[in-house]
Amino acid sequence: MKETPQEKRIHENMKAGVMCAKGFLGSDTRHFHEIIETDAAHLQTLGYTREEVADRMQALTNAAFEAFMGSITLEEHLIVEYTSFRGKLTCPFAHPGGFRKGSVTLQNTRNNITLCWTPLNIHMIREHGFFEGHGSEHRLDPDILIKALFN
Amino acid sequence: MITTILTTIAIVGGMAGFLALLLVVAEMFFANYGEVIIDINGKRKLKVKGGSSLLSTLNENKIYLASACGGRGSCGFCKCKVRSGGGPLLPTEKPFLSPDEIKDNVRLSCQVKVKEDIAIIIPEEIFNVRQFAGVVSKIEDHTYDIKELTIQLTQPTEINFKAGQYVQLQSPRYGKIKQKVSRAYSISSSPDHTDYIQLIIRRVPDGICTTWVHDFLKEGDEVSFTGPFGDFFIQDTRADMLFVAGGSGKAPIKAMLEYLDARNSTRRMGYFFGARSRKDLYLDDLFATWEKSMRNFAYYPVLSQPTEQCEWDGRCGYVMPYFDEFIQDVNNTEAYLCGSPGMIAAVVKYLVSKGIPKEKIYFDSFA
Amino acid sequence: MEINAFIIFIASIFTSNILLTNFLGMCSFLSVSKEVESSVGLGLAVVFVMTLTTALNYVVYHMVLVPLNIVYLQYIIFIIVIAAFVQLTEMMLERFSPVLYYSLGIFLPLITVNCAILGVSLFMIIRNYSFLQSIAFGAGGGLGWLLAILALAGIRQKVRYKFVPKGLQGAGLSMIITGIMAMAFIGFSGIVVIQ
Numbered sequence A: 001m002k003e004t005p006q007e008k009r010i011h012e013n014m015k016a017g018v019m020c021a022k023g024f025l026g027s028d029t030r031h032f033h034e035i036i037e038t039d040a041a042h043l044q045t046l047g048y049t050r051e052e053v054a055d056r057m058q059a060l061t062n063a064a065f066e067a068f069m070g071s072i073t074l075e076e077h078l079i080v081e082y083t084s085f086r087g088k089l090t091c092p093f094a095h096p097g098g099f100r101k102g103s104v105t106l107q108n109t110r111n112n113i114t115l116c117w118t119p120l121n122i123h124m125i126r127e128h129g130f131f132e133g134h135g136s137e138h139r140l141d142p143d144i145l146i147k148a149l150f151n
Numbered sequence B: 001m002i003t004t005i006l007t008t009i010a011i012v013g014g015m016a017g018f019l020a021l022l023l024v025v026a027e028m029f030f031a032n033y034g035e036v037i038i039d040i041n042g043k044r045k046l047k048v049k050g051g052s053s054l055l056s057t058l059n060e061n062k063i064y065l066a067s068a069c070g071g072r073g074s075c076g077f078c079k080c081k082v083r084s085g086g087g088p089l090l091p092t093e094k095p096f097l098s099p100d101e102i103k104d105n106v107r108l109s110c111q112v113k114v115k116e117d118i119a120i121i122i123p124e125e126i127f128n129v130r131q132f133a134g135v136v137s138k139i140e141d142h143t144y145d146i147k148e149l150t151i152q153l154t155q156p157t158e159i160n161f162k163a164g165q166y167v168q169l170q171s172p173r174y175g176k177i178k179q180k181v182s183r184a185y186s187i188s189s190s191p192d193h194t195d196y197i198q199l200i201i202r203r204v205p206d207g208i209c210t211t212w213v214h215d216f217l218k219e220g221d222e223v224s225f226t227g228p229f230g231d232f233f234i235q236d237t238r239a240d241m242l243f244v245a246g247g248s249g250k251a252p253i254k255a256m257l258e259y260l261d262a263r264n265s266t267r268r269m270g271y272f273f274g275a276r277s278r279k280d281l282y283l284d285d286l287f288a289t290w291e292k293s294m295r296n297f298a299y300y301p302v303l304s305q306p307t308e309q310c311e312w313d314g315r316c317g318y319v320m321p322y323f324d325e326f327i328q329d330v331n332n333t334e335a336y337l338c339g340s341p342g343m344i345a346a347v348v349k350y351l352v353s354k355g356i357p358k359e360k361i362y363f364d365s366f367a
Numbered sequence C: 001m002e003i004n005a006f007i008i009f010i011a012s013i014f015t016s017n018i019l020l021t022n023f024l025g026m027c028s029f030l031s032v033s034k035e036v037e038s039s040v041g042l043g044l045a046v047v048f049v050m051t052l053t054t055a056l057n058y059v060v061y062h063m064v065l066v067p068l069n070i071v072y073l074q075y076i077i078f079i080i081v082i083a084a085f086v087q088l089t090e091m092m093l094e095r096f097s098p099v100l101y102y103s104l105g106i107f108l109p110l111i112t113v114n115c116a117i118l119g120v121s122l123f124m125i126i127r128n129y130s131f132l133q134s135i136a137f138g139a140g141g142g143l144g145w146l147l148a149i150l151a152l153a154g155i156r157q158k159v160r161y162k163f164v165p166k167g168l169q170g171a172g173l174s175m176i177i178t179g180i181m182a183m184a185f186i187g188f189s190g191i192v193v194i195q
Helices: A005-014 A032-046 A050-067 A119-128 A142-150 B002-031 B054-060 B099-103 B124-128 B208-216 B247-262 B284-293 B320-325 B341-354 C005-013 C026-031 C036-065 C071-096 C098-111 C115-126 C131-159 C171-186
Strands: A071-074 A078-090 A098-108 A113-117 B035-040 B044-049 B079-084 B106-108 B118-121 B130-141 B146-155 B166-171 B181-186 B196-202 B222-229 B240-246 B269-275 B297-303 B333-339 B361-365
Touching: A005 A032, A005 C098, A032 A050, A032 A142, A050 A071, A050 A078, A050 A098, A050 A119, A050 A142, A050 B341, A078 A119, A078 B181, A078 B247, A078 B341, A098 A119, A098 A142, A113 A142, B002 C071, B035 B054, B044 B054, B130 B196, B146 B208, B146 B222, B166 B196, B166 B208, B181 B196, B181 B208, B181 B222, B181 B247, B196 B208, B196 B247, B240 B247, B240 B341, B247 B269, B247 B284, B247 B333, B269 B320, B284 B297, B297 B320, B320 B341, B333 B341, B341 B361, C005 C131, C026 C131, C026 C171, C036 C071, C036 C098, C036 C115, C036 C131, C071 C098, C071 C115, C115 C131, C131 C171
Parallel strands: B035 B118, B240 B269, B240 B333, B269 B297, B333 B361
Antiparallel strands: A071 A078, A078 A098, A098 A113, B035 B044, B079 B106, B079 B118, B130 B146, B130 B222, B146 B196, B166 B181, B166 B222
């Protein structure tokens, strides 16, 4: 498929070593549009919208960010921790502005799922419906993500 | 028949050639901005070739504004005030500027093209910023995810900075990584040592520069960096000093204490270091020796979540409640904070509620 | 038959929409119609380039090709003129209007290969339009193209939240939407005839 210059730039940004070491696509060979469309369909069958997922992730992130030292336990079964690093993360879709460079670790003790995301992931899910490609550092499979967030 | 083909070729060729020529002439006319003058702070004038971005033009003239993204307009570090001649504010800059900054004519220098005579204002300290080359003489593991590098300078061989400032380390192309990036790290060695610097670097998951430092960099490798940057330094007063840091935020505090120790400072100082568990504590021995050499210095490590294995019987939880052990006179106390924005916000809020004036709280936030 | 230029203008937006009746300019139509914002950017660039290249090609055709008796070269010459014009516009924009350059700039190179642009120039010759008629035709054609891509982008943005069978995702569904849109536009036909 032909790509517009803008899409080409996005694609370039997603490659390994441009914005993060392993890239946003990981070992996934699909085009990012396809990843987005597949995950969107999947999310729909699970009965959640991008906004609901992003809102929930943002709420957990905010709570952990304010706790700032070590992890906190929310709703009795969610252990969340926020780690800060110097600098900013930028959006590969060329959205202007930056996001905090930090990583959030969520452990759901009910089903023992542990996930890790960055503030940028929340933005990419909310604005672009992008959950990253298989094999990338922060791939958030909708299936697992929903279980970790809402179970 | 042959003539038809030949005339066709000639006409198409001529037409294409004519238009190409037109474009070349237009290019010469439109893209050539000739020599322009950059007026810096009204004191210095630079004669440069117009046409490229302000950031790269200044770089070519050995004036290094901070930039982490290399001029792609995504980090927002390379701000400078443009008094005249910068053209209109571009949509690519807007998200990085606050309404006050826009009113103040602050621009992103990587987006401003030098097309005409231009007058800018940059902090005087920027003139001290240089590009340095050095050799990694030592790599120490402090914790499972924190390393300290010692970089011996080779070109130039001397650096002048203030304790608390940072540099931008450049990572080369390595492994699958096809481009160089620059990332900011605080200097952890004292400015008294002008022939080397030390950097404390914590691993960032999926980070380009830290992965290189942690997994690829070896002793003896050549590295380059620019600096020094930043306005986080020791204030020359006699007030008590309260230091608070977490994680790799220890770096600038270490530089400051090393500097103060060399001068046998008698100021009252307390350093609160917040870590999660025992395995996140490092350089404890060094701070213990400073407790001995500086009679008014005390080190307070605080663990937020010590585990059984830590065998920790020291301070636990948040750092803030323990400040009371140190603070005597709120009107004669300065605070120096370095770490995550969450920590800084909480500590500033706490100190202000205790009565320490906001303007006496100095910090270097990771955000 | 001499048709009023204004009628040509209106007709080329609605009744003989270059995209929905002639199906020209499909590739950028399909690939840039994911978001309303970028589709408007591309659409505006098409309006601009189409209007001016039609005028330019009219002059080139009647002043150069006809006198030299080489009208059979119109295809190749028109393409060269369009390409050079787009390049020149890009250069001038960058120099004189950086703000506009940043909003339109990335779309301009894409237009060089947009067949609707060439199509309008060729139709103008076939239909024997006068200079004024040609300009109206070019501007109307561009606006029509803008209207079509804007409609598709709007629909596609909505569709993103809906469940689409796997086989139809992406280009498949866009083609169906375009087809239905084209049928809807047939409703306008018969109001005016311009060819």
